[in-house]
Amino acid sequence: MATLTSLWRDRSTIETDADLDERYDDLIVGAGITGLVTALLLARSGRNVAVVEARQVGAVTTGNTTGKVSLLQGTRLSHILERQSERVAEAYVEANREGQAWLLRFCDDHGVPYQRRPAATYAADRAGHGAARDEHDAARRLGLDTRWQRDLDVPFPHVGGAVLDNQAQLDAMDVCEALVREIRQEGGTVVTGHRVIGAPLANPKRVDLDDGRQVHAQNVVLATGVPILDRGLYFAKVEPQRSYALAFRHPSPPELMLLSAGSPTRSVRDAPSVAGPLLLAGGQGHTVGRGGSTVAHLEALREWTHSWFPGAEETHAWSAQDYASHDGLPAIGALPRGRGHVFVATGYGKWGLTNGVAAALSLAKQIHGHRATWQTPISRRITRPSGALELGRLNAAVGLHLVGDLARAELSSLRGPAAREPAEGEGVVGRRGLLPEGEARVDGRICSVVALCSHLGGTLSWNDAERSWDCPLHGSRFTPDGEVLEGPATRPLRRPSSPEE
Ligand SMILES: Cc1cc2nc3c(=O)[nH]c(=O)nc-3n(C[C@H](O)[C@H](O)[C@H](O)COP(=O)(O)OP(=O)(O)OC[C@H]3O[C@@H](n4cnc5c(N)ncnc54)[C@H](O)[C@@H]3O)c2cc1C
Structure with a gap:
């Protein structure tokens, strides 16, 4: 799939300044x-x-x-x-x-x-x-x-x-x-x-x-x-x-x-x-x-x-x-x-x-x-109570995701490494050791990250249309290589350590 670009952003870059003062x-x-x-x-x-x-x-x-x-x-x-x-x-x-x-x-x-x-x-x-x-x-x-x-x-x-x-x-x-x-x-x-x-x-x-x-x-x-x-x-x-x-x-x-x-x-x-x-x-x-x-x-x-x-x-x-x-x-x-x-x-x-x-x-x-x-x-x-209930619903959904992540982690650690080679444009999450590892293939290149959000540790999902790692907890998103795209996160994803480390 081609890169997604909005009708409005399909234009030359807006001119800005070179640097900041202190x-x-x-x-x-x-x-x-x-x-x-x-x-x-x-x-x-x-x-x-x-x-x-x-x-x-x-x-x-x-x-x-x-x-x-x-x-x-x-x-x-x-x-x-x-x-x-x-x-x-x-x-x-x-x-x-x-x-x-x-x-x-x-x-x-x-x-x-x-x-x-x-x-x-x-x-x-x-x-x-x-x-x-x-x-x-x-x-x-x-x-x-x-x-x-x-x-x-x-x-x-x-x-x-x-x-x-x-x-x-x-x-x-x-x-x-x-x-x-x-x-x-x-x-x-x-x-x-x-x-x-x-x-x-x-x-x-x-x-x-x-x-x-x-x-x-x-x-x-x-x-x-x-x-x-x-x-x-x-x-x-x-x-x-x-x-x-x-x-x-x-x-x-x-x-x-x-x-x-x-x-x-x-x-x-x-x-x-x-x-x-x-x-x-x-x-x-x-x-x-x-x-x-x-x-x-x-x-x-x-x-x-x-x-x-x-x-x-x-x-x-x-x-x-x-x-x-x-x-x-x-x-x-x-x-x-x-x-x-x-x-x-x-x-x-x-x-x-x-x-x-x-x-x-x-x-x-x-x-x-x-x-x-x-x-x-x-x-x-x-x-009113309906607003408070909505707050409860938001955080219950986040909690359920965290519990689901832990259960999946437990199961996959029993099964051992589960990662398989992703196809072009695909991202898969497997497990090597204690941490979930994300592997994506983008333009023929394999990108590997620790698939845990750098904000609060949610396990990331692959977004196949935009080729990004997206966090189901609070909405942070990252490039295939783990750079921050948006959301509350400010730091990139960790890279998996090599098997020798
Ligand atoms: C699909 C869609 C359609 C919409 N249509 C409409 C519409 O028709 N009418 C309407 O009124 N609203 C619409 N909205 C909502 C509207 O677009 C947004 O509410 C609004 O653009 C938000 O503006 P913002 O300045 O708060 O955030 P943004 O436009 O997201 O700007 C925030 C900026 O902060 C930057 N930033 C984030 N973190 C950092 C950091 N750590 N350091 C430096 N910079 C950082 C980001 O890169 C970003 O450029 C739509 C929203 C969506 C998702």
């Missing part, structure tokens, strides 16, 4: 939407700001979205109302309204194209009807002017949907490029290819880089998707959810941004391109490392698209993950035991283009000693 007012870790908007807001207010990014600008989730900038977000609002008071749910909508307005204003000011489209949460069949209807009711209760539409004028099966007019869609990499340009014009620095590996508890104003250097700052913002420091245990309060997307040339894609209310999820939108209109289809979500063959997920999405849009010609395939919180709301604010100098934002549940901007607006205000009006009800939320 000291800044604010150091932002991560060049996705959250980090870049936070950096810009702080740079505009005259602060000396740097962004440090482990990979490339937008390389992880922001550059791999479906690019909908919408207040109607699948079944998100009814999900929040089940777990939170109406006041908290209203604050969530307010935060997203502010995030959406800021982002579209930024696009207007910087010539970044976007298209206005209605958004729809639709029911594919009678089973999904109740959930879509509940979302319609929740949205109206929270002040959004949704209407129920029986016929959505799309070729695939549906029994109606909630529709909200005048939402937007864009290419998030266009946004990232304009953000980086303005950060640098404002005197800020954006550096890629440097991973932060930690920050000492005793000195929260310092971060350590993977090349051995240290950078000092008054404030450190961890805009890393899920926080890379474990102090707030955020990794245990969010679920890493991976899903898939495909782009196709198609003469008449629906000019409506759709997301199904039931399962399997289907997300559809159009995208203009110089070569004619494109159709985007997404879905097949699952918890990272726990969904079976990832090739099979892409194939299912492909089949669905071909059956309802015959003749669609595929141009791009990709996959990405985001973090869904147990209580349905993002976590934005100061990291525990960071002495008020370390900030985090996570848990956008696949709606980060509005939530990430809202988080950035809030974090920049917090650094200046102020508070966004919607932040207080969100910070002081008291989650």
Whole structure:
């Protein structure tokens, strides 16, 4: 299978700076939407700001979205109302309204194209009807002017949907490029290819880089998707959810941004391109490392698209993950035991283009000693029992995986070494001595790693579509050779010792 690249990331690399200084007012870790908007807001207010990014600008989730900038977000609002008071749910909508307005204003000011489209949460069949209807009711209760539409004028099966007019869609990499340009014009620095590996508890104003250097700052913002420091245990309060997307040339894609209310999820939108209109289809979500063959997920999405849009010609395939919180709301604010100098934002549940901007607006205000009006009800939320049950479910699933790993380890140590030669594109986990060993064959080369996540020791699964080792516990991912791709891990995988050692 060819390397997966999103429609948006299929472009030349965004120009950034060569290196970091030793000291800044604010150091932002991560060049996705959250980090870049936070950096810009702080740079505009005259602060000396740097962004440090482990990979490339937008390389992880922001550059791999479906690019909908919408207040109607699948079944998100009814999900929040089940777990939170109406006041908290209203604050969530307010935060997203502010995030959406800021982002579209930024696009207007910087010539970044976007298209206005209605958004729809639709029911594919009678089973999904109740959930879509509940979302319609929740949205109206929270002040959004949704209407129920029986016929959505799309070729695939549906029994109606909630529709909200005048939402937007864009290419998030266009946004990232304009953000980086303005950060640098404002005197800020954006550096890629440097991973932060930690920050000492005793000195929260310092971060350590993977090349051995240290950078000092008054404030450190961890805009890393899920926080890379474990102090707030955020990794245990969010679920890493991976899903898939495909782009196709198609003469008449629906000019409506759709997301199904039931399962399997289907997300559809159009995208203009110089070569004619494109159709985007997404879905097949699952918890990272726990969904079976990832090739099979892409194939299912492909089949669905071909059956309802015959003749669609595929141009791009990709996959990405985001973090869904147990209580349905993002976590934005100061990291525990960071002495008020370390900030985090996570848990956008696949709606980060509005939530990430809202988080950035809030974090920049917090650094200046102020508070966004919607932040207080969100910070002081008291989650209903359904949210607490969800937290229990997340961690029970993680616990079950750990127990399963131990049982498998016990069995395979009785059986002795089990590794077999992997075929091209395949990864297998066997056992040599006490540790599970992963072997993958990529482009004819055998890559060997100790298949234990460098974050908290989960046994890794092979992701056949993306050729990566994925952790089923908290979503860290690694290249075949064990370098970190994403997730809470900051250190590479160990290499197996040779038999002589
Ligand atoms: C398939 C999919 C479709 C989606 N579609 C939509 C959509 O239509 N609309 C919407 O609103 N949202 C959507 N989302 C969600 C949205 O894309 C994310 O919520 C958002 O992009 C997250 O932005 P971020 O800046 O927090 O994280 P990221 O974009 O992941 O950025 C974090 C950055 O931090 C860097 N980093 C991590 N660790 C370190 C470290 N130790 N040192 C240095 N750098 C580090 C990473 O390399 C990365 O570049 C979608 C998500 C998925 C998975």
